[in-house]
Structures are given as structure tokens and as C-alpha cells.
Amino acid sequence: MTKADKTRKTDLDAILAAHGRDGSRLVQILRDVQDIEGWIPPATVAAVATGLGLEIGAVESTLEFYSFFYRTPRGRHVILFSDNITDRMAGNQAIFDHMARRFGVARGEVSADGRVSLDFTSCTGMCDQGPAILVNGMAIPAMTLRKADRICDLIRSDVPLAEWPQDLFVVEHNIRRADMLLGSDFVPGSALKAAIALGRDAWLAEVKRSNLRGRGGAGFTTGVKWEAAKKAPGDERFIVCNADEGEPGTFKDRVLMQFYPERVFEGMVLAGWATGARLGLVYLRGEYLYLRAPLEEKLAEMRAGRLLGTSVCGVAGFDFDIEIHMGAGAYICGEETALIESLEGKAGRPRIRPPFPVTCGYKNKPTVVNNVETLCKVTEIALQGGAAYEGYGTKQSTGTKILSVSGDVERPGIYEYPFGVRVNQVLEDAGARNTRAVQISGAAGTCLGPREFGRRIAFEDVPTAGSFMVFGERRDMFEVARNFAHFFEHESCGFCTPCRVGTTIQAKLMDKIASGHGTQYEMSELTHLREVMKAGAHCGLGQTAGSAIADTIGKFREDYEKRLARKDFEPSFDLDAALARARAVTGREDADSHMLDHA
Ligand SMILES: Cc1cc2nc3c(=O)[nH]c(=O)nc-3n(C[C@H](O)[C@H](O)[C@H](O)COP(=O)(O)O)c2cc1C
Ligand code: SF4
Structure with missing residues (x-):
């Protein structure tokens, strides 16, 4: 064994020991292992498998899945x-x-x-x-x-x-408009003390009363989710904070994690108080690595202040702590069941539901998964009560929503509004001029044209997880949709055929149109593909992967039409050239051996 091999083995042993040789920590272990040499050589894969008592295939499967793991040498x-x-x-x-x-x-x-x-x-x-x-x-x-x-x-x-x-x-935080959450002072521990004073059941009742809906996209009622986890059989349950924030155009969770971490963490403890969970897991996207060290410091501060650990706030029997897990470059890990798979060290492929995480989640135990912003909102409810909270926003969308505004605006950044704000109000506040389109809720969301700028941001009209991308009058909406098509092709986890194949063909069709070889045939294929993926894909990624294309074809068709070739169909490769080798082998050069138009 060379000196380098010995050093590698010592480092690896130390990493495995630090993670308790626990195979369910494989993603975290591989991140640390990769730090040794900047990539993960085959011999290291085998050593990790042996050290954890896993099949090599299991380690390979995780390694292959994530964009930030490398199997060949990289630059320093x-x-x-x-x-x-x-x-x-x-x-x-x-x-x-x-x-x-x-x-x-x-x-x-x-x-x-x-x-x-x-x-x-x-x-x-x-x-x-x-x-x-x-x-x-x-x-x-x-x-x-x-x-x-x-x-x-x-x-x-x-x-x-x-x-x-x-x-x-x-x-920068670029907070441009602060409201209920971003604009209020917060004393760490104050929300927790208020909820403890109510008692576990009354606290849960307050959350239900507030009608708070999740801010991660689906808008599920938080109190109902917590109640289901609380009532699920078993005495171990978990709270997961979804800080994966991979939707293109979204960055409000980054700001909350960086500038309001005490709110996020206290929201997790409040979820623990309501449900009886004793452990919280933050799933922080790999792209936010720079936040990890300050977040660990904040957790240590909370432990020192008895806001985490055993007997939280001095209440016997109320134990709760928080761990941070890092992602490794996979948008799909924002989907809650894929996230749970990743937390367990596996490739992040969405599970088949039911069972839902509230009954069978992390390590098959009842698990609440909440978005970062949702957990912050919970602290407001503890401080002002569910009824007061319910009075803000609209009937079906209570409270405020934080928007991540980017693109063609003078003041990009974070804007917090009561739910129900109109799109044109946001545009005006952000300094947008002559806006051609707004893509709301990311690549998976809705594309609005000027005639729709009077619509409202709310679950009952235009729902959003927070992304608000603005496109000015000179932007080409075909190129916007093509960027999203490539995003989905890259991020599809490959588990189900409609999405795996559909996102690939969709990106190829868009490239064909971009290269000037598209026809009406490609246009109708795109529309057809969207329907197939919407109806047949296993999870939200595939179901929405064609939305931006469908919206832009519907509202900005001219951006597609100007690129189309005049014919009804043009093959994406040269059929005649493809037959050249067969002609050479058979020695044929007659007319029938060519793919020529005999008409
Ligand atoms: C492809 C996909 C990606 C998602 N990404 C995120 C994400 O980055 N952050 C998030 O909170 N929710 C994301 N979600 C929604 C989660 O599955 C889940 O509904 C949410 O974390 C629940 O929290 P909430 O009830 O507080 O909204 C995603 C869903 C899908 C289908
Ligand atoms: S829809 Fe796409 S991302 Fe979702 S499970 Fe199927 S292949 Fe994976």
C-alpha cells in the first residue's frame, strides 16, 4: 500500500466512524469522502460499501444519481x-x-x-x-x-x-418589501413559550384555526398534516424542513435560512411540540453549502439557550433536536418522498403514495415535511393566535406570501405581500417596464401574458411556491421555454417512462425548432407530449414538465412560428446519409437504395 493509499484509508475510516458506520447516512458520507480527493475513485466506492456493509450496487446507485458526485477526476x-x-x-x-x-x-x-x-x-x-x-x-x-x-x-x-x-x-438579502414575517422583530424562544403555555393540543388547534397552507407549492393545510402525523401509530416521528429550493427562480428560502434561521428552527420545534416528534432534520440543498456553518452555530446557540435538546424550555419530557443534512445537486429531492429517500442515503426517487409521509416517512415512521417559509409562519401563529392570522390574506390563502422576484426588473429581490396581491402590483413595486410575460412558480409553473396581470397571487387564482420571473418586451419566450425543457430533461430522475422519455424528446423537439428544422409536426408533438406526461408521469416533476411550453405556445406562438420550416415534417437527421454504409456494403447505388422523394 502506497503512502497516499494509507492516508486515503485513514481519512475514510475517520469519516465512516464519524457517521457511526450508518448506511442511511450514505449521501452525507459520500460528500465527505469526495472532499478527500475531489472525486470518488472505484476503489473508494468498494471501501465505502465494505465499511458500511452495503452492496457495491447500492453505493453506486446513490453515487450515480446526484450531480455533485464525481466518478472521474476533477480540477482542484x-x-x-x-x-x-x-x-x-x-x-x-x-x-x-x-x-x-x-x-x-x-x-x-x-x-x-x-x-x-x-x-x-x-x-x-x-x-x-x-x-x-x-x-x-x-x-x-x-x-x-x-x-x-x-x-x-x-x-x-x-x-x-x-x-x-x-x-x-x-x-445580499435584497429584501424589498417586508410585511408580517420579514418586518417583525422576533425574540428567540417567544413563540415556543407561547405554544407551551397553551399545551400541545390547544397549540395544534391554533395552527388548524389559522388555516395556514404550506408554502412549498402544493398548499396542503399545515394543521391537518401535523394532526395526521400526531395521530399516526408508533412513538417515534420526525419533522423535516424542506430547504431544497431547487425550483428555478426561487430564492426566498435561502434568505430565510440566512437571515431568519431562528424563526425556521423554532418553527420546527413548534412542530415537534404539536406532534410529539423528538428529532428535526433540515434538508439543505447542496448549492447552499455556504449556509451550513452559520446554521450549525445557530443550532449550538439554541442548545445553549435550552431551545433545543432535552427538556426544551425546561419542560420535562419535551426533547427536541435538529440535524442538518446536505443535498448533492438534484432538483427532484425537493419532492417530499424523494427527499426522504435522500435523507435515508439513497437515490432521490419519489416513492409510490400512499402511504403518505405523515404515516410512513423517514425510516418508515410518521414524518411531517414542511417548507422553510411554512415553518417561519408557524412562529407568527404562536405569537398572535390562529384567529388573528386567519384575518390576513384571502379566505383560502391566509397570511402573507414571500415572492422571489427576478429578471427584467429594476429591483430584483424578496417581496412579502398579503395573499391576494395582483401581479401588476408586484411588477410596479419591482420596477418592471413593458413586461411581456411573467413566469410564476418556476419552470413548473404558469406563464402569464399582459392581459392576465390583473390576476391575484393566491391558491384560489395563481398559486405559487414563490418564484416570479419577469420577461421584458424584447425577450424571446421560446428560448425561455427551451431553457426549462433542458432543465427538466436533466432533472428527471428516470424512474417512470412518460417523464424519462417525454422530457428527453421534448428537449430534442425544442432544439430542432431552434435549429430552424421545426414544423407544425413538432408543434403538435410538443402539445401531445405534454398531455402524456401530465396524465402518466409518476410525480409533479413530469406532470408539469410541459406546462411552460404549452403556455408559451398558447400565448406567444409567434416566437415558435418564426422559427418553423415551411414543410409539414422535416426529419431530425439525414435518412439518406444514414443508409450510405448499407449501400456501400451491398454495393447498391440504384434509386431504390436512396431515401429520395420519388413523388
Ligand atoms: C419536483 C418537485 C420539487 C419540489 N421542490 C420543493 C422544494 O424545493 N421545497 C419545498 O418546500 N417543496 C418542494 N416541493 C413540494 C414538496 O413535495 C412538499 O409538498 C412540501 O415540501 C411540503 O411542505 P409544505 O406543506 O410546507 O408546503 C416539490 C415538489 C415537487 C413535485
Ligand atoms: S415524473 Fe420524472 S421525476 Fe417524477 S418519478 Fe417520474 S421520472 Fe422521476
Whole structure:
């Protein structure tokens, strides 16, 4: 065994021991293991499997699934460019090309000196300050050519990442409109004390009374979810905070985790008080690695203040603690059952439901999964009561909603409004002019044209998880939809055929239209595919993967039409050329051996 092999083995043993040799921590273990060499060689895969008592196939399956795990060597600096449509609008390609030129490296490759590898990645949640990049997982927003040069010089001079100037890593909160949540002072422990004073059952009744609905997208009533988990058989249950925030254009959970963590964590403890759960798990997307250390510090502070741990707030029998788990680059892990699979160390593929997580979730125990913002809202309910909370917003959408506004606006950032706000009000506040379209709730959401800007943000009209991307008069909505099509193709987990095949064909059809070879045939195929995926896909990703295309075909058809070839059908490859080899083998060159139009 070489010296390097011995060091690798010692490091690996230490990592496995730190994770209690628990195979259900495989995603976390692989993240740590990858830090040893920047990638995971086959011998390490085998050693991890042996060390955890798992089949190699199980480790391989997890490894293969996540975008941020590498099976081939990478540069010492892995630079990933966020590739949401808003990053593109802000010029990410030009900065990518500039860096690629300076390092003499192509997309997906490692530079000859081994210093750098460059690639694109799905939206990193910095759309208000794009274009953004990740360097070895750490976020650098608001990239410019000048910043790119500074980074190139630091890398060339072998300055360790930890010693790079801190101004590169500053992520702004950009809170532009604060309301009930963002605008109020919060004393840590105050919400918890109020709920404890009520007692577990009365506290749950308050949450139900508030009619709070989940902010992660589906809008399920929080109190009903908590009650189902509380009543589910068994004496162990879990609270999961969904901080995966992968929907393109969404970044409000990032702001809440960075600037309001005491609210998020206290919301989790409040869920524990209502349901009897003793452990909370935060699933933090890999792109938000920079938040991990301060969040761990906040948890330590809460433990010291007896807001976490045994006998929370001095109440005997009320034990609750929180762990942070990191994701590894997979949008689908925001779907709650895929998230639970990932928490258990597996590939994040959505489970078949029922059973639902409230009865059979993490480790097959009752589990509440709530969005970051939902958990913050719970602290408001504890402080002001369910009835007061219910009076805010609209009948079916109580309270406020935080929107992540990006794109063609003067003031991109975070806007908190009472539910029911009209789209044109948000546009006005954000400084949008001559807006052509607004994509609400991300790539999976709804695209609105100007005639619909009087509509309201609410579950009863236009529901949203928070993404609000604005496109000005000169934007090409075909290119917006094509960006989303590639996003879904990349992010489909591959579990079910309608989505696996559908998202691939959809992206190819969009590329064919983009290259000027599209016809009415491709247009009707896109519409047909959307229906197949909507009806046949296993989870929300596939069911909504065609929505943006359908909306833009319906509302901005001219952006497609201007690219169409005049024919009814044009093949996406040259059939005649494809037969050349067969002709050569058979020695034929007659008319029938050619795919010519004999008409
Ligand atoms: C493809 C897909 C991605 C999702 N991503 C997220 C996410 O990033 N964050 C989130 O809170 N919910 C996400 N959801 C919704 C979750 O499945 C779940 O409904 C939510 O976390 C429940 O929390 P809530 O009741 O507080 O909204 C996603 C759903 C789907 C289908
Ligand atoms: S719809 Fe797509 S993401 Fe969802 S399970 Fe099927 S393949 Fe996976």
C-alpha cells in the first residue's frame, strides 16, 4: 500500500466512524469522502460499501444519481455556472467563455494543469444577483468579467479558497418589501413559550384555526398534516424542513435560512411540540453549502439557550433536536418522498403514495415535511393566535406570501405581500417596464401574458411556491421555454417512462425548432407530449414538465412560428446519409437504395 493509499484509508475510516458506520447516512458520507480527493475513485466506492456493509450496487446507485458526485477526476477548483434563464439573461455565457479561454478548458473538462474544471449547473438560487457560480460548492453571486479575472488570478496563484477575499462571497438579502414575517422583530424562544403555555393540543388547534397552507407549492393545510402525523401509530416521528429550493427562480428560502434561521428552527420545534416528534432534520440543498456553518452555530446557540435538546424550555419530557443534512445537486429531492429517500442515503426517487409521509416517512415512521417559509409562519401563529392570522390574506390563502422576484426588473429581490396581491402590483413595486410575460412558480409553473396581470397571487387564482420571473418586451419566450425543457430533461430522475422519455424528446423537439428544422409536426408533438406526461408521469416533476411550453405556445406562438420550416415534417437527421454504409456494403447505388422523394 502506497503512502497516499494509507492516508486515503485513514481519512475514510475517520469519516465512516464519524457517521457511526450508518448506511442511511450514505449521501452525507459520500460528500465527505469526495472532499478527500475531489472525486470518488472505484476503489473508494468498494471501501465505502465494505465499511458500511452495503452492496457495491447500492453505493453506486446513490453515487450515480446526484450531480455533485464525481466518478472521474476533477480540477482542484470545480467551477459551476448557474444556468437558469435569468443567469443567461444576465450574461452567464460570456463570462463562462471568458474563463474557459483563460484556463484553456472546454465545458465539462479539466484544465491541463489540473487546477480547474468548468461546467454549468441548474439554477443555484441566486437569481436576484446573477450570474452566479459555485466554486467547490461555495456561492459567488453577481459575476462580472472583472470578478472572473480576479478569480482566475487567485486560482493561478494557488491561493487556497479559504483565503480568497471575502467580498467575493457576499450574498445580499435584497429584501424589498417586508410585511408580517420579514418586518417583525422576533425574540428567540417567544413563540415556543407561547405554544407551551397553551399545551400541545390547544397549540395544534391554533395552527388548524389559522388555516395556514404550506408554502412549498402544493398548499396542503399545515394543521391537518401535523394532526395526521400526531395521530399516526408508533412513538417515534420526525419533522423535516424542506430547504431544497431547487425550483428555478426561487430564492426566498435561502434568505430565510440566512437571515431568519431562528424563526425556521423554532418553527420546527413548534412542530415537534404539536406532534410529539423528538428529532428535526433540515434538508439543505447542496448549492447552499455556504449556509451550513452559520446554521450549525445557530443550532449550538439554541442548545445553549435550552431551545433545543432535552427538556426544551425546561419542560420535562419535551426533547427536541435538529440535524442538518446536505443535498448533492438534484432538483427532484425537493419532492417530499424523494427527499426522504435522500435523507435515508439513497437515490432521490419519489416513492409510490400512499402511504403518505405523515404515516410512513423517514425510516418508515410518521414524518411531517414542511417548507422553510411554512415553518417561519408557524412562529407568527404562536405569537398572535390562529384567529388573528386567519384575518390576513384571502379566505383560502391566509397570511402573507414571500415572492422571489427576478429578471427584467429594476429591483430584483424578496417581496412579502398579503395573499391576494395582483401581479401588476408586484411588477410596479419591482420596477418592471413593458413586461411581456411573467413566469410564476418556476419552470413548473404558469406563464402569464399582459392581459392576465390583473390576476391575484393566491391558491384560489395563481398559486405559487414563490418564484416570479419577469420577461421584458424584447425577450424571446421560446428560448425561455427551451431553457426549462433542458432543465427538466436533466432533472428527471428516470424512474417512470412518460417523464424519462417525454422530457428527453421534448428537449430534442425544442432544439430542432431552434435549429430552424421545426414544423407544425413538432408543434403538435410538443402539445401531445405534454398531455402524456401530465396524465402518466409518476410525480409533479413530469406532470408539469410541459406546462411552460404549452403556455408559451398558447400565448406567444409567434416566437415558435418564426422559427418553423415551411414543410409539414422535416426529419431530425439525414435518412439518406444514414443508409450510405448499407449501400456501400451491398454495393447498391440504384434509386431504390436512396431515401429520395420519388413523388
Ligand atoms: C419536483 C418537485 C420539487 C419540489 N421542490 C420543493 C422544494 O424545493 N421545497 C419545498 O418546500 N417543496 C418542494 N416541493 C413540494 C414538496 O413535495 C412538499 O409538498 C412540501 O415540501 C411540503 O411542505 P409544505 O406543506 O410546507 O408546503 C416539490 C415538489 C415537487 C413535485
Ligand atoms: S415524473 Fe420524472 S421525476 Fe417524477 S418519478 Fe417520474 S421520472 Fe422521476
